[in-house]
Amino acid sequence: xxxxxxxxxxxxxxxxxxxxxxxxxxxxxxxxxxxxxxxxxxxxxxxxxxxxxxxxxxxxxxxxxxxxxxxxxxxxxxxxxxxxxxxxxxxxxxxxxxxxxxxxxxxxxxxxxxxxxxxxxxxxxxxxxxxxxxxxxxxxxxxxxxxxxxxxxxxxxxxxxxxxxxxxxxxxxxxxxxxxxxxxxxxxxxxxxxxxxxx
Amino acid sequence: xxxxxxxxxxxxxxxxxxxxxxxxxxxxxxxxxxxxxxxxxxxxxxxxxxxxxxxxxxxxxxxxxxxxxxxxxxxxxxxxxxxxxxxxxxxxxxxxxxxxxxxxxxxxxxxxxxxxxxxxxxxxxxxxxxxxxxxxxxxxxxxxxxxxxxxxxx
Numbered sequence: 001x002x003x004x005x006x007x008x009x010x011x012x013x014x015x016x017x018x019x020x021x022x023x024x025x026x027x028x029x030x031x032x033x034x035x036x037x038x039x040x041x042x043x044x045x046x047x048x049x050x051x052x053x054x055x056x057x058x059x060x061x062x063x064x065x066x067x068x069x070x071x072x073x074x075x076x077x078x079x080x081x082x083x084x085x086x087x088x089x090x091x092x093x094x095x096x097x098x099x100x101x102x103x104x105x106x107x108x109x110x111x112x113x114x115x116x117x118x119x120x121x122x123x124x125x126x127x128x129x130x131x132x133x134x135x136x137x138x139x140x141x142x143x144x145x146x147x148x149x150x151x152x153x154x155x156x157x158x159x160x161x162x163x164x165x166x167x168x169x170x171x172x173x174x175x176x177x178x179x180x181x182x183x184x185x186x187x188x189x190x191x192x193x194x195x196x197x198x199x
Numbered sequence: 200x201x202x203x204x205x206x207x208x209x210x211x212x213x214x215x216x217x218x219x220x221x222x223x224x225x226x227x228x229x230x231x232x233x234x235x236x237x238x239x240x241x242x243x244x245x246x247x248x249x250x251x252x253x254x255x256x257x258x259x260x261x262x263x264x265x266x267x268x269x270x271x272x273x274x275x276x277x278x279x280x281x282x283x284x285x286x287x288x289x290x291x292x293x294x295x296x297x298x299x300x301x302x303x304x305x306x307x308x309x310x311x312x313x314x315x316x317x318x319x320x321x322x323x324x325x326x327x328x329x330x331x332x333x334x335x336x337x338x339x340x341x342x343x344x345x346x347x348x349x350x351x352x353x
Binding site for chain 1: 295297298319326328332
């Protein structure tokens with residue numbers, strides 16, 4: 001008797017329908033999902049803002065193809081943080097709602113360069129002060145030992161050590177880092193995210 | 200295609216047994232796999248079942264960037280999976296090592312150096328929908344007409 005009741009239950013059309021044609025949830029991403037950055041078609045100026053802000057190594061490269069620069073995302077390295085989309089001044093990349101949010105809230109990345117000299121390691125040879133293009137623009141007569149008469153230079157050798165006088169002149173070329181014989185000078189790029197209202 | 204083969208195809212399409220292997224990941228991808236089991240994504244409605252036993256599995260999901268302890272164990276584990284089998288790697292780590300691949304680190308990506316990988320899902324971590332899509336598409340391609348393919352290989 002109970003078997004019959006079970007059979008009756010299982011042969012009910014509505015049960016059969018829901019059993020064989022169960023509706024599966026659609027495998028779709030929501031519109032606000034921040035996928036891998038896509039190219040919008042704006043012209044890339046090869047400023048490398050995207051590559052400098054990228055926290056992952058090898059995730060983004062700016063490649064020249066047929067005379068046009070274009071960012072190229074490497075899958076498997078990119079973590080979809082969306083910093084490159086936000087940092088690009090030309091809006092070359094897009095991902096989810098990042099660009100809309102950026103325009104709405106006036107988000108921006110501002111950066112500055114900081115020159116740090118390791119006092120312990122610096123031996124005052126003056127290679128960095130002599131090689132620095134910002135220094136040479138201000139004081140063309142800068143000495144081979146990095147001693148300068150001008151007080152407006154970025155850095156100069158004082159009392160056998162290299163001293164940084166005006167950090168804001170640094171353009172981040174890192175020539176000083178290349179010329180330093182014992183790696184005692186470092187150029188650090190610090191980035192700050194600001195909103196229009198708080199500028 | 201014989202009748203038996205078509206029945207096997209139909210059954211295999213709705214019965215994919217999955218085993219996941221963490222080869223030194225940060226657990227981000229593992230949590231994303233866990234989200235697939237939750238009612239929102241619910242992988243069992245697609246016929247994917249989780250068995251953490253390689254001898255029962257059809258598909259192994261590899262997360263993590265190959266820590267040295269796994270280098271001899273992962274190929275061993277792969278050998279224990281019965282045919283037909285597929286490997287789906289989840290996340291960036293099995294492809295590139297992602298944030299763990301730094302100077303001085305001991306991990307040794309990619310996973311495809313040690314076992315044949317069918318599909319790789321990039322992302323840090325990937326969405327559950329991407330994981331389910333990868334498992335379904337990889338398993339469908341690989342398990343379809345398995346017996347006939349094996350005959351043709353001989």
